Amino acid sequence: MIGIVGIVVIFVMVFGGYIAAGGKMAIILKSLPYEFTMIGGAAIGAFVISNDTSAIKHTLKDVGKVFKGPRWKPDDYRDLLCLLFELVRFARQDPVRLEEHIEAPGDSSIFANYPRILKDREAIDLICDTLRSASMNYDDPHQVEEVLEKRMEANHEAAMHSSHALQTMADGLPALGIVAAVLGVIKTMGSIDQPPEILGKLIGGALVGTFLGVFLAYGLVGPFASKVKDVTEEDNHFYHLIREVLVANLHSHAANICIEVGRQNTPSHIRPSFSELEEALKEVKQRDVA
Template sequence: MFKLLGFLLIFLSVLGGFYMEDGPLHALYQPSEFIIIGGAAIGFLAISQPFAVFKGIGQFIQRLFHGSQYSPEFYQQLLQLLFHLFNAASSKGLKGMEDDIDKPEGSILFRDYPLVISQPRLIHLISDTLRLMMIQKIPPHEMATMLEEEIEGIHQDLNRTPDALLNLADALPGFGILAAVMGIIVTMGSIDGSLVQIGIHVASALTGTFLGIFLSYGFASPLARAIENEICKEVMALDVIKSALVAFNSGKPPMLAVDAGRRSLYSELKPSFIDMENELNGQ
């Protein structure tokens, strides 16, 4: 909702200021300019990006306007899940958790944490790492390196979406100029017409420049930055998992292992150790 209000503020500020200067709003409605710039933008994405990235843009936009999935409650559930898993591993061993690790979606250890179980990348990182720990003992420094490389790969994969939008933001003003030049070509074809008619054609052409710049700086660029922030929250959750798993693999008790993950959280999301301890012990 907050991001929707931001886009609404941009839209109302630009058009409201134009209207306050006695600008005719109907002059900005130029369907041909929308078709030229919008179609070129979609074609730019289709040519420059694989379908997975094209699809990811739609998915991220949907997530942003439905509210971030990475709320304080989500991170609280993540810490609780890790504590629950580490306690189970300490009491009955990883071998006794084999069914839970292989099928986390149907496990009683995971089912009380719906916000976490809905994130497949996080669940796969937890279950795959626990499965490796069950098969053989992994030195802590090797596990840390392995998880860092995996998280870096995930981060690069996810960043393809905002990078595509930033590239589009750079291209949109050019498409606006293209639309304006085409409008000037039409104007030159009517140069022997009345001054009013010529003025209408010039205004239509300039609308293309306005639209390209407006969509670039008022839509594509801030949307890319918003997606980057959402990705950072997911990567932070992956870092929480990595730090906690490495600490537990090093022999730390469950509470201290989870605390190692807690330290990866942003300050506004990070509970104090005492608050976390009280929350986990009160389960």
């Protein structure tokens, strides 16, 4: 919602100020379809050239983050801590039966209590693979931690591709606007024998290309890239929380300590309070007893 508000503010302030200053929209509206075809078409073409099919689909999907915001909400972080608590405690009590849950999380009674997390393949794979590594009796927990770190860096780099692709497009739009403007000047020079009022409109139409390229770059595509980057980094905290808890588990800390390590390493604006988490963990314990 806030993304839509921002777009409305941009258009109202830019074009509202232009009209208030005595500008006429007729020249812009007449030239806009042609200039947009040249600039937008060239930008899209360059985007397609520089990305493969999967990256294009990924970027188009990530544009929705501008309006939806982060995927993981504060309640999801609380649920994740509860899920990890159950798994860590189960691993200590009955490591053999734990294999049933981590080998087939879709059929697990533990994972079934957290459907939103279960839908995220990367989160589930990260949890199950790390618990599986722990069950293999690694001599040095730092080995698992290093593997986790490299895996998360690779995943984060892949997730950031959409932001980089949009920013590259934003960087190129002003130059494409100049290309469109130059073509407009060439068109104007072909009508140099026309009276000043006609030449004025032709020159104004040519300058719309420069305006449109800069406006799209800094008013829309650039901010989109920045927002996608921020949301991606925000969602990445979810996977960092998994790492913090499971690494603490590898060092044989008590289950409650592992969870508290994860809670305190969660950013403050999405971190569940100690009392809130304690209440949720009590419900988990009661459900396990039942």
